[in-house]
Amino acid sequence: MSIKFKAEKVDVFYNEKQAINNISLNIEKNMITALIGPSGCGKSTFLRCLNRMNDVIDSCKITGNILLDNEDIYGPNIDPVDLRARVGMVFQKPNPFPKTIFENIAYGPRIHGLASNNKELREIVFNSLEKAGLIDEVKDRLDDQATGLSGGQQQRVCIARAIAVSPEVILMDEPCSALDPIATAKIEELMNEISQSYTIVIVTHSMQQAARVSKKTAFFHLGELIEYGDTDKIFTKPKNQKTLDYITGRFG
Amino acid sequence: MSNLKKRKRVEARLKIYGVASITVALLMLATLLISISLNGYSAFRQAYFKISIPVDMSQFATENGSLSSKKLNLYDWDGLVNQSFNSIFPDITKRNDKRKLFQIISSNSGYDLKQIVKNSEYSIGQKNMVVWLPLSDDADQYLKGRFNIKVPEEDRRLNDKQIIWIDTLVAKDIAKLKFNKTFFTAADSREPESAGILGAVVGSSLTLFVTILFALPLAVMASIYLEYFARPGRITDFIEVNINNLAAVPSIVFGLLGLSVFLSTFGLPRSAPLVGGLVLGLMTLPTIIIASRTSIRSIPPSIREAALGLGASQLQTALHHVLPLATPGILTGTIIGMARALGETAPLLMIGMVAFIMEVPNSFTSASTVMPVQIFMWSDSAERAFYERSSLAILFLVGFLIFMNLIAVILRKKFEKKW
Numbered sequence: 001m002s003i004k005f006k007a008e009k010v011d012v013f014y015n016e017k018q019a020i021n022n023i024s025l026n027i028e029k030n031m032i033t034a035l036i037g038p039s040g041c042g043k044s045t046f047l048r049c050l051n052r053m054n055d056v057i058d059s060c061k062i063t064g065n066i067l068l069d070n071e072d073i074y075g076p077n078i079d080p081v082d083l084r085a086r087v088g089m090v091f092q093k094p095n096p097f098p099k100t101i102f103e104n105i106a107y108g109p110r111i112h113g114l115a116s117n118n119k120e121l122r123e124i125v126f127n128s129l130e131k132a133g134l135i136d137e138v139k140d141r142l143d144d145q146a147t148g149l150s151g152g153q154q155q156r157v158c159i160a161r162a163i164a165v166s167p168e169v170i171l172m173d174e175p176c177s178a179l180d181p182i183a184t185a186k187i188e189e190l191m192n193e194i195s196q197s198y199t200i201v202i203v204t205h206s207m208q209q210a211a212r213v214s215k216k217t218a219f220f221h222l223g224e225l226i227e228y229g230d231t232d233k234i235f236t237k238p239k240n241q242k243t244l245d246y247i248t249g250r251f252g
Numbered sequence: 253m254s255n256l257k258k259r260k261r262v263e264a265r266l267k268i269y270g271v272a273s274i275t276v277a278l279l280m281l282a283t284l285l286i287s288i289s290l291n292g293y294s295a296f297r298q299a300y301f302k303i304s305i306p307v308d309m310s311q312f313a314t315e316n317g318s319l320s321s322k323k324l325n326l327y328d329w330d331g332l333v334n335q336s337f338n339s340i341f342p343d344i345t346k347r348n349d350k351r352k353l354f355q356i357i358s359s360n361s362g363y364d365l366k367q368i369v370k371n372s373e374y375s376i377g378q379k380n381m382v383v384w385l386p387l388s389d390d391a392d393q394y395l396k397g398r399f400n401i402k403v404p405e406e407d408r409r410l411n412d413k414q415i416i417w418i419d420t421l422v423a424k425d426i427a428k429l430k431f432n433k434t435f436f437t438a439a440d441s442r443e444p445e446s447a448g449i450l451g452a453v454v455g456s457s458l459t460l461f462v463t464i465l466f467a468l469p470l471a472v473m474a475s476i477y478l479e480y481f482a483r484p485g486r487i488t489d490f491i492e493v494n495i496n497n498l499a500a501v502p503s504i505v506f507g508l509l510g511l512s513v514f515l516s517t518f519g520l521p522r523s524a525p526l527v528g529g530l531v532l533g534l535m536t537l538p539t540i541i542i543a544s545r546t547s548i549r550s551i552p553p554s555i556r557e558a559a560l561g562l563g564a565s566q567l568q569t570a571l572h573h574v575l576p577l578a579t580p581g582i583l584t585g586t587i588i589g590m591a592r593a594l595g596e597t598a599p600l601l602m603i604g605m606v607a608f609i610m611e612v613p614n615s616f617t618s619a620s621t622v623m624p625v626q627i628f629m630w631s632d633s634a635e636r637a638f639y640e641r642s643s644l645a646i647l648f649l650v651g652f653l654i655f656m657n658l659i660a661v662i663l664r665k666k667f668e669k670k671w
Contacts, residue, residue, distance in 0.1 A: 056556075081563050081564070082563065084561060084562065088561065090561075091554060095554035095557065095558045097559075098577065107559075107562065108563065111563070112563060162561070162562070
């Protein structure tokens, strides 16, 4: 397995407060990696470092190196706008644009110039919706407002929207926390399908979800990486006492 | 238990206070509108008299037989009107009585007749013009029943003889109240019967057009910069504090600024809607910036994150997603600023827009006045007839404001989106 992301000694500060302390972590290609841990442990902060979404927050300072395909994403040659096209993101709350379903998915390809004409654009939209398993549900109402869909459908529109830009990595920040179990199951199924061709990093509060979908799991606690390894091992024979306490529900 | 009762009592009391205050506000508004309407509605009509005047058109002909404006302008139209009017009362021959008689018709009636002749089809030869010309403002007020006859004769603007003459005219059906078209088609005048609101309405429209064209783009750009690109720090804080301060600066200060910058430094024309618009634009700029920033900030960050997460730049995020969603709020702020600008007179004082302008402005640089200034100047005049005209002008101004707010509501409805 080749390594997609390589984080080396990453520290993150919000003003004076340290949110992430000296984290080194390798994320492997075309595989689902789960980040778990109690609230405020820094797992979302770490995820947002991977596509430089923290740049928007002025008080946030990052030290250390994060390499994507052996290139420092905080280096001078990387433009965060380009980076975010390569590393897409799906958020906790479904956040489709208040536009039509078609416009939602066509927006990314349009601003990046991925389609040279309308036919190609339609093809990209249809392919993305198909990959997101949504095509049968929405193909007759692509011109309806995306905000009128159900929560689970909205979240899959957001995944389709991320796929439409053909990213290499998709970051998911608790993508199912606002959804019911059936919608959650659909999204997990979808993640499994697309993990063949995309590297996925998912932050989740549900340990069952981490156990179900991921190959590798990282356990964060108070800004530190406590344990990282194969999901099977983490959930059956954790090496660290804190990990054991957390997965057995003794805290967090 | 008693605690709960007390809480409910407090709640009921608060509700009563709320209803009471709204009632008081509505009552005041109704009083204002009703009293202005009662004072102003009579300005919709004006007293005119019908007269038949023989005009020898041959004397205005040029050598090749067309109408000569120069000859038209040199002719003694007042004399002609007076002479014809005198023929209705043939027994008035004394010089002093004649002078009194001519006081009951408008001193502008000669000019009005000239305009009618000028606009009528021209043909050489004798022409019998049957025209309606305005009576003087005093006669007008008498016909409307707004003239107090109980005042001793020497203190009245119309003496007993004049009143008898007017009564004779009314009895003969020569004088009557007709729709006051002049009020809607003319600019200001010294004579109430020739004064109109159109000059001020056009002046206000031109001025506001410049204001919105100047202030809205600047304000939107400033708010996008401050919300998206400005790094927090001393300079940004300084800018922010000063924008808030500017919103509270007395408007006359902006007039002084306009005087020294636009008129003295740039040499722009005085009394022009262009300058007035720029000054009012500067005045409303902070209001619109504050409203726009609030509106931009109220867009959920998730929309912004979604766009950024797709690889949109800050500017694309702002222009494609945030700005369209913030439009209703920005428009509301703009309309509030415009409404304030529409009612403003003080800054215009300094740049010469508080002036007596007799022409309807036809460009952004021609001398003009605006509606609140017009109201101010009329309410300052001695003639009773200007009083009803200023009331009607106030109704117009209020109508203008309601119209603007209506547009704001419609635009809000159009652009509002739910998510």
